[in-house]
Amino acid sequence: MGVIGGNSHLNHLAYDCVIFGFSDGKLKILILEYFDTGLFALPGGFIRIDEDLDEAVKRGLSERTGLKDIYLEQFYTFGAARRNQTGEMAAILKANRSDLSKLGWILERMVSVGYYALINAEEVEPQPDSLSDSCKWYDIEDLPKLIQDHEEIVNKGLSVLQDNLDKKLQGVNLLPEKFTMNQLQKVYEAILGEKLHRGAFQRKMLGLGNLERHEKKFSGAAHKAPFLYSFKH
Amino acid sequence: MGVIGGNSHLNHLAYDCVIFGFSDGKLKILILEYFDTGLFALPGGFIRIDEDLDEAVKRGLSERTGLKDIYLEQFYTFGAARRNQTGEMAAILKANRSDLSKLGWILERMVSVGYYALINAEEVEPQPDSLSDSCKWYDIEDLPKLIQDHEEIVNKGLSVLQDNLDKKLQGVNLLPEKFTMNQLQKVYEAILGEKLHRGAFQRKMLGLGNLERHEKKFSGAAHKAPFLYSFKH
DNA sequence: CCAAAAGTGTTTTAGCTACACCCATGA
């Protein structure tokens, strides 16, 4: 088993997570920057020997965001033989003067299970881990160069999210408990990367039958106050 | 590393494959029966240390079916901590008097990547492996009880196949090179588990624009001879 | 000539788009 901080993990298996958030009308994801290397990566982690895969991911996300009950979806498993043989992880460990006799297993061939998470970016103060300098939101349209195949992981995750958008009304997970129809539409537009028609969008969402209408929101702006909605559980 | 026949494999990682075929108007899958145990399972296997995940699955399927270029789709990774701690694999190894000092790693916690394959059942004489008695087609509606979580794997695989059916015209992979529209419709009905409207189905398939029409097929039956179609590559 | 199944034309329906109108709000 690989050992991190005294815990044993499955060798050769990892997860990487595309954590989507929404702010300033843009779709963003959380990216780690490693100390002294200028290398950027998705948050990821390893699976303890007696831990469910899903639990491992929840644990990792909770450490990174402080949130419980995150909306999570597994989307693909990346298993190319040399996908992490790029030297980047070695550089990261070296910059941290890590003990390779204990952490060397991280450099071996690694199959990674891709997950995406949807969170309300406003509620979170992202936390870097012990190897990383910062953990920040990046606009999905303007990501830094990522290590290994992480760009492919992001693209695949976004593409699956887009496909799932219709079936599952996932957009609500990126917003506060109560939100206006306009906010929801902005989320959909950001995910799909295209403008949607206002009237049609409103009718379609209400037609799904799982939105509940609440009081109006008086924003102080000079126009009719919109209703607030929440998702029916 | 785990060792089978002198080759080294990734520990704690496996794949299981739902191999769909179509015959007698029914959707079927390939199921192995293990020697002297009455235990049934999906065909699966392990990943060599330097082998792409996809390659490992192709290799395994080719051993089981003799086919190259099988249509394959990865659909989910099953990672519950105790999913294979059911004692069934131990019974199988014991019935085969296997050397546990070499094969014991198979009994440890195993994360499994689920794939489905679509093949033309008529072209194949399925081959059991060294541990299994038989490898036979079973009607998807009438499967034997399977070991571990293999029933869940089948259900998830079928459900993803159903979802993908529209986007990818996958049905053709279950048929010979040339087929009639009625055969194709029967495949769709078997996968979706519902009757489809003949006229609408024909129009929809032709409307996709990737079917090519060939000569008519004279079956000897007392009705109009249908055209044969093939898939445009 | 008949029954059965195939191909295709026509009608009906449903969902979505686009446009437009009116309403509420705060400046």
Next chain:
DNA sequence: TCATGGGTGTAGCTAAAACACTTTTGG
């Protein structure tokens, strides 16, 4: 009263479903 954005009604379009008519085949 005006500009702005929100809710909703309506007309038009398009794709799919349902129906039906015609054709081909072998008995």
